[in-house]
Amino acid sequence: MTESQQTGEPGTVDPAHYREVMGHYPTGVAVVTGTTESGEPVGMVVGTFTSVSLDPPLVSFMPKTTSGTFALMRDSGTFCVNVLAHDQLELCRTMAVPRPGKFDDVAWSPSAYGAPALDGAVAHIHCTLDRVVPAGDHLIVLCCVQDMAVTRPATPLLFFQGGYGGFSTRGLAARGDAELIEAVLLADVARTAVERLAREHRCEAAVLVAVNDHELTTAVSAFGGCARPQEQLGQRVPLMPPLGEAYIAWAPEETIGAWLGRASSQEPEVAEKYRRRLKTVRELGYAMSRIQPEGGPQYADLTDAMREYAGGELTPARERAVRAVISSASPFYETCEIVDGETYDLGAIIGPVLGPDGSVVLCLRLGQLPRGADAHQVRRWIASLKEAAARISRSLEARAGDQYAAWQATTGDYLI
Ligand SMILES: Cc1cc2nc3c(=O)[nH]c(=O)nc-3n(C[C@H](O)[C@H](O)[C@H](O)COP(=O)(O)O)c2cc1C
Missing domain, CATH: 3.30.450.40 (GAF domain)
Structure with missing residues (x-):
């Protein structure tokens, strides 16, 4: 049995095990923005943004049922999905906290549809609310795409096993040494x-x-x-x-x-x-x-860890393990x-x-x-x-x- 298997009744899944296994599936990182009733900009980070349908063009994201930020923007019915670039980790961290005033130090402009468009994002997807489907402790928010554009063709920010990273091609790109x-x-x-x-x-x-x-x-x-x-x-x-x-x-x-x-x-x-x-x-x-x-x-554990580090391409989970050995x-x-x-x-x-x-x-x-x-x-x-x-x-x-x-x-x- 591998470390990612669990014992227990079929059909019952331990939440930590669910997170551990799902953490092996990488996601992009987007900030969904909208406005409050009084027109204030609001936004939240989601790893659950996904394309749904081409005809008609539909996308979705999944806020927690308890998300205060989604509750604030839901009634405006208009959102902008900002796909974050590899160098927007700070912006991601700013937008992932549950507090007001997150836009104070953030560069953005109002879009033609009303929701804030963040500067430096890879793409802006402007959409309107189609329906909200309850799904356990989350909501599936289905949206109709009104307009969309790649605003900066940079590589995206990725989220994987609780860590952030970027995309690197296995193609002809030479390693910059x-x-x-x-x-x-x-x-x-x-x-x-x-x-x-x-x-x-x-x-x-x-x-x-x-x-x-x-x-x-x-x-x-x-x-x-x-x-x-x-x-x-x-x-x-x-x-x-x-x-x-x-x-x-x-x-x-x-x-x-x-x-x-x-x-x-x-x-x-x-x-x-x-x-x-x-x-x-x-x-x-x-x-x-x-x-x-x-x-x-x-000492042998340390040399093994150094060798693993030097081999490169560590997953975030392996990197944490290697760092723990080095620290020990x-x-x-x-x-x-x-x-x-x-x-x-x-x-x-x-x-x-x-x-x-x-x-x-x-x-x-x-x-x-x-x-x-x-x-x-x-x-x-x-x-x-x-x-x-x-x-x-x-x-x-x-x-x-x-x-x-x-x-x-x-x-x-x-x-x-
Ligand atoms: C990489 C990443 C992905 C996230 N994905 C989601 C998500 O899909 N749904 C969600 O409700 N919160 C998600 N969050 C958490 C929210 O961004 C954040 O906690 C929230 O906007 C602030 O709390 P509030 O919504 O209660 O105001 C994610 C956070 C990070 C850092």
Whole structure:
């Protein structure tokens, strides 16, 4: 029996099970707008908008019997169905709450039929009420189409398994990996340093770079001793707690806030825990992951989750599961000061490389380190990592200088 099957009498369906199964059927997202008795604009988000008949042209949507918004607009008998575009998630959130004044910060114009037409929607379908059919805890509202137009041929906003997404074609569209190529070019500056680190410490040394504002990737790696490739170059990992601390610790508050916002728990004490950890990483100048003794969260689960994330095309439900595993790995990532007399089973040591403006440009990682290392050994690794990072920083500065000189040479004629 799969997890989506349920036991029970035939014909009786548990509401949670109904939602779970129906969540596997994606819907578009539309805002049905109308006006109140006094002419105020009102609107509600529906995932139940559907075409019904071509001849005559009929459409329908299904408000809850308890919907206050539908009750307000029902008597006007004229509606506009606004099909939302992929970039209208904020508008969707605004329109999905049961409160008045939702149109205050929304761009719209009155349509010829009276109901508000929202700016930026993919299509407007102007219709009049034909009949309302009671259907359990919902109403089937059948409407006659009076006029309709595609107002912006953009891809739509989709709703699936409780999450929002967009449509992507399986046709000939190439994946836009310009950002990945840029990241690889940047990381190349550190190639020699990384090769030297791997040789000297007989471990894995790698360069991590951001591919965009929420993903890191390994762009260069080198192996010394018995270390062997364990992940593919270019494999993306999500920048979410506890991952990416060495990259995030020096970032502006806005970036830190966005990183914390991706944690699977938004409890204030979780955010505080990660802020404390970022402070430690900033003070010590490195982040680390530690292999846990038996009984803690399993490292293998984490690698599986990362692999699943990197494979892409996660359904919202799988994405939540993968994020939950990553979050549960939080104890692996507690950076600490190195104490004499202790031994360390390290997963990795990661340090930032600062660019000419003081922001983190890339990170260096030492991995596949021998277990049970003493404090002296760990300090040597950290010192080497910091030295290499400082060297790379200096060569980035020199490069920035060269670029400025080149720019001056080409634009010098225009400089006063
Ligand atoms: C993606 C999505 C789809 C929704 N679909 C429907 C729907 O088909 N019928 C419905 O009554 N409410 C639906 N809602 C909820 C309403 O938009 C929203 O709760 C409602 O307009 C505000 O409550 P009220 O109608 O009681 O004023 C949906 C919400 C979202 C976010």
